[in-house]
Amino acid sequence: MPPARRRRRKVAVTLIVLAVAGGAGAYAYTRLDPARNAAARPSALPPNTAEVGRQTLRETETADGELGYGPTTQLVNRLHGTLTAVPETDDRITRGEPLYRVDDDPVTLMYGSMPAYRTLRDGSEGNDVEQLERNLGELGYTGFTVDEEYTAGTAAAVERWQDDKGLPETGVVELGQVVFASGAVRVDGVEAAEGGTATPGKPVLTFTGTDKAVTVELEASERRMAEEGAKVEVTLPDDTDLKGEINEVATVIEPASGQGEEPTTKVEVVVEIDDQKAAEPYALASVDVTFTADERKDVLVVPVAALVALPEGFGVEVVEGGRTRYVPVETGLFADGRVEVEGGGLTEGTVVGMPK
Secondary structure (H helix, E strand, O other): OOOHHHHOOOOHHHHHHHHHHHHHHHHHHHHHHHHHHOOOOOOOOEEEEEOOOEEEEEEEEEEEEEEOOOOEEEEEEOEEEEEEOOOOOOOOEEOOOEEEEOOOEEEEEEOOOOOOOOEEEEOEEHHHHHHHHHHHHOOOOOOOOOOOOOHHHHHHHHHHHHHHOOEEEEEOEEEEEEEEEOOEEEEEEEOOOOEEEOOOOOOEEEEEEEOEEEEEEHHHHHHHHHHOOOEEEEOOOOOOOOOOOOEEEEEEOOOOOOOOOOOEEEEEEEEOOOOHHOOOOOEEEEEEEHHHHHHEEEEEEEEEHHHHEEOOEEEEEEEEEEEEEEEEEEEEEEEEEEEEEEEEOOOOEEEEEEOO
């Protein structure tokens, strides 16, 4: 599938401000009293009015994303021998099941965040020991305490597990006998053939998670939008909107595309989708992901067109009992045609002038 065309729909705050200064501002200056610009005026009421509102204001930005299964991880073999079994693309593998086989011995999937990096035996200590013991417990093996110490009880449980798997009952977990992943995996591609030589460092397969996820690539300058745990909205090709949550944010370096060019820094964002069933019909698809770039909760707002240019900055024209007066305000967030305002004695429901 060709890469999705990148689109950006940003809140053009600068353009809005310029429009106010050049449009509504000109309207305001024609009605200001140079001597007392805040004095109430009994005539020349504005052509339209609006009320000051109170709401949560959000600045959003939409970026292109790719619906799939999230980032791909390459699995590298750590054993010597012959590949006697490899999975097929799109196979799902869960805890305790073999990912592939070397000399007919299974390389088993277990869950955890720490990669296997050493052989574990009686006397070993560390987080990887606790991770192994937790998996043994989940698989039904007992007789040990789940902690950071590999004891004789742990070794006995490993022997029972090895017996069930048809492995030599050594009580020692050799490096390469177990692979840890964050959860169940989906085989994304197979990079080695059954019957081939298994050597340490040789790629065997690539895998992803089993849940649908969206991957978004942002510019480094857009990093502020992507915070782990933040809520986003995903729009499918059929215009269905789904709720999502940012699960992972990573900085990636893309190599230079040509001689003399510099590598570029990108931000890769992975979004979990709440409604897996709605996303299931799409194997791969281009989607829109809407981020909340900024948010102001429970603030006073007016239409952007209500702003007028005063000598001291921005203001609004307050309409009261057939009279008007100009009051300065401080502006905050601009979003969805409205702007956060503060000052000038404004309250919710205050009537302000608007141009035609």
